[in-house]
Amino acid sequence: MNPKVEKLKINYKTMEEFKKFKEYGAQELSMLEDLQANMIEDDSHSPFYGIYFGDKLVARMSLYRKDSLFDQYFDPPQDYLEIWKLEVLPGYQNNNYGKKLINYAKNYNMPIKTNPRMNSRKFFEKMGFEPVKYEVERDLGENPLVWYPFGVSEQKH
């Protein structure tokens, strides 16, 4: 078995799977409400990508495309990806699932930004992510790491 990264569909089954992840929160509750209120179709696409081991969702991340209008990080300014909620369930760690998720994102060949939890900074750094110079107006309480595809560099302010 060679588990692959899949784009997750929002439905009750997925919402149940999400409850096993530590970073279950406002985002998931909002999706659940939208499902219950029929504001979204069952099987709508989400910004979540995940890895199934058999029938079980064992790793996930949220991946969202930000418009170049909002790009304050990259030179030249361009559309970029933002990653959050990257998480592998206990018992399934050390199987390169986190790495597979990151590589999936890198395959878009777009710059990536993330504001990782303290305990996942090292992992992102190992995957080639770098800190940016802190700027209060842009970063406020964040301490972001970014990944540059070839030909892209840090935006100077």
Place this chain on the structure above:
Amino acid sequence: MNPKVEKLKINYKTMEEFKKFKEYGAQELSMLEDLQANMIEDDSHSPFYGIYFGDKLVARMSLYRKDSLFDQYFDPPQDYLEIWKLEVLPGYQNNNYGKKLINYAKNYNMPIKTNPRMNSRKFFEKMGFEPVKYEVERDLGENPLVWYPFGVSEQKH
């Protein structure tokens, strides 16, 4: 002694005091670099506000004014304040220092947004902060709480 909230000045003494706080990070390192490179004057104002107990800085928060152009939270759209790094040193907690910092911010009578750590959500809620409806494009990995002054409400999208 009745400790008061003060706007902190960026100098080597303040930077030393900051090292005692758990959320010491990129923001403080950047200020320290700017001091060392003479890019800012000793005694420049910072976005930090704090409370001294005698000579010792025992509580602090970062408070920054965001321009109405960036307001996606409040109706009518307007300048608002963002709080982060609100923290009271161990041994000085339960003295209402956190409450004093929040009340200082509320005195501006502007809406306030914060994206608190899990362990401080309850405190902010006790201080009248409320969750907003999660919106992926705006909130991404955040789970913000906001405070509305009289006459201000949640922005509908």
